[in-house]
Amino acid sequence: MTGTALLFLVLGLGLVGWIVGRARAAAFVRAAKGGPRGQVNSLPSYHGWFVAVCAVVPAVIFMFIWQSVSPALVTNMVLSAPAASGLPQDGFARAAILSEARSIAMGLQSTAFQTQSEKLVPLYKDALSYYQMLGLAGTLLLLFAGGAFAFTRLKPDFRARNKVERLVMLGLLLASLIAIITTIGIFASLIFESWRFFSMVSPFEFLFGTNWNPKSVITPGADNGYGAIPLFWGTIFIGAIIAMLVAIPLGLMSAIFLTQYASSNVRKWMKPILEILAGVPTVVYGYFAALTVAPAIRDFAVMLGVSNAASDNALAAGIVMGVMIIPLVSSMSDDSIAAVPNAMRDGSLAMGATKSETIKQVLLPAALPGVVGGILLAVSRAIGETMIVVMAAGYTANLSANPFDTITTVTVQIVALLTGDQDFGSPHTLAAFALGLALFVTTFFLNYVALRVVKRYREAYE
Amino acid sequence: MNNAVPNPTPTDWNGQIMQKRIASRYAAERRFKAMGFMAVALSTLFLAFLLFTMLGQGLRGFQRTEVAVDFDFPALTSGASAASISGANADASLNSMDIPGVVDLAISQQYGDQGATLLTSAAAANVRQMLADNPNLITGKQRLWLPAESRIDIAYKRSGEANAEKTVAALADKEALRTGFNWTFLTGADATDPSAVGIWAAFKGSLMTMAITLLLAFPIGVFAALYLEEYASKNKLTDMIEVSINNLAAVPSIIFGLLGLAVFLTLFGMPRSSALVGGLTLALMTMPVIVIAGRNAVKSVPPSIREAALGIGASPVQVVFHHVLPLALPGILTGTIIGMARALGETAPLLMIGMRAFIPSAPQGFTDAATALPVQIYLWSDEVNQGFVEKTSAAIIILLIFLLGMNALAIYLRNRFETRW
16 A cells, blocks of 8 residues: 555544544533533534544654655565575675665566566565555554544543644644754755865865866865855856846836836836746746847857857846846835835925935935845845856856856856766765855845845834 | 125026026936836836747747658558457557558658658657547558658748758648647657657646645645744744744755755655655745745734634634634735745756656656656757757746746735735
């Protein structure tokens, strides 16, 4: 029986538990009729929920634990059989044979490529069905035990609602804890893998080296090509310079035009259109940048006389990324301009200033912290952006400020390092985690500062 | 007093200097307004250009060029009868008929040696399907229209290689070419031959991934939002939860991919490139979006409703689940749809967990190797073969239709059900 089917069986039995518990409580209510009011403490459905939760929750927890533990138990059982004694001692060959026998036994593979694995197939089949039966029995046992325990607790004065509500509160708390667990998970996995990386390559080389040409075999003390400075520069150049040169003027001016000049009809139509720009998936932008924008820019550069313009130039990726960011800058500026008290605007207009003078000399200075916060968020978004640069920017690390050159970024290299068929512990894979850590720390810092700036500014006018 | 220094700023409104000054200020005003208009217009133009390019290239991807091939079935199959390929063992007898050989023979009889290069690799499967649908075809001579090979396809639709152009001209003279709707593109899976690819496998992978994401992110996100807004007391733990959620909402998506790789694949040993792991990873990414939207929706429910419910004896849990949650649900759903649309368009984290494999058939279960629509777009965009360009754009059109549809639904829901108190 597959895991999904078992899960549905458990849930179905939980439903049965709910019906039984509810029926039992309904009987209490009928018995109490005519007697003094309030004899039954909780509504019948709470009794039902109590039985269902007591039956299902332990069983499901056991199921998940069993799912993760049983493969190891199965392998142990197979290895302890006499037929497995002839297996090679070498760990890799052994694992290959075992996994092949396992997939044949599970019906994922039909023929064996290794002779030894064929012998193990019946053993695996036995072990698998043995542990599956054990898991099924354990799950059902827990289910019925939990259900029966809950059922015996049901009495007219049993406080089923309080019990159920306490469980609901526990569930709500656990759901909110998932956010913390995820953050810790991200941080821990990045730190742990980066630690392994830095035990091979010195952090000094990684942070200050200018040569990025990662070798898969590390020679201690020598230059292994893990100097990430060109990547950091590329990320800043594309994400924080070129993209912002596009996004800040266009986003800010769009926000000003839509909030201060446009009629409400224009605004009603233009705002959703700008929001569509934010809703287009990045892979589409990447494809557009690589297929249409980049060749056009290369031709333009050649026309200007830049003969070595690359087809995967930094400018195309940066411009398209800037367009992607426009809605973010625009909506953040929109919010902060709207938050400036009307009295300031009216005062300036009343003194005879034109609209543009009011905007430039009163509204923008007053809204500046919010706009800066928005720009910081936009930068953090741009440097973490992956698909546009993977598809449109290059893979060669290049410490150059020429926008027609091919320049690579941190995210491009993470993808490049992880898409080969490397083993998880290889320096390439681990280097991707070190780059990920650098990216995570930078964006975390930017977001933190941005939110602080925006928050403090909002308080100033409230 | 009468010999005072002339005022440096003119005050005579009708004076020439003042008029000039006013004119220049008004000109600056007009320039500024024009700049604002230009900014909006440029953004809109870019969007229009992008959509127009995708449509222009992609619509061709839904069409295919078909070549007429004459089959003399009685001679080719040594007189198989309609009865033998229908009924219970139709599959077995069709399998034993060597249809690829039959197609090769038929086309080389008609077009000579180069005939075999005219058809796509899926042509034999098409013939098999036609025979299965209509067994009577096998009793006579038939002219069947079969999908052409990619180079012919390109040359017929626009201009291609010189050789292919020549072939196309020759075929067109014989009226042996026509354009048909490419059903394979909607029902098929990835292939090495661009004229035989389809997006169904990737689309199904996306649907399965989204199902897992929704199943996990929605309840967890709603519960977390309810806890933080309604029950959490102000303490260190609550602060930490809030900081985590705000931070997770802004973490680059590729970092979630690294988390999925390190935790789900390496630590837990879950099946690589499966919809299950993809869904889990995207659920972690979508959950903060739903929490933030959910908190705003819950916050906007007025306190009077809670107080009224409490006043007639509801418990705190009943207040929230019977009154606050139903009223906040439209807002929560809007946020959920927007979060799901973002997850549907996400590529980078899925690349990290290996959903970039070549998937020649649709996944059957949540642990099968799968790919997703945006990843498929990325993979096709990397292909050298020119035939993939229109297929990539066609896949993008389908992805955009779904994303814009979801966003439109979110806006509709917001306008239709949002209550302002």
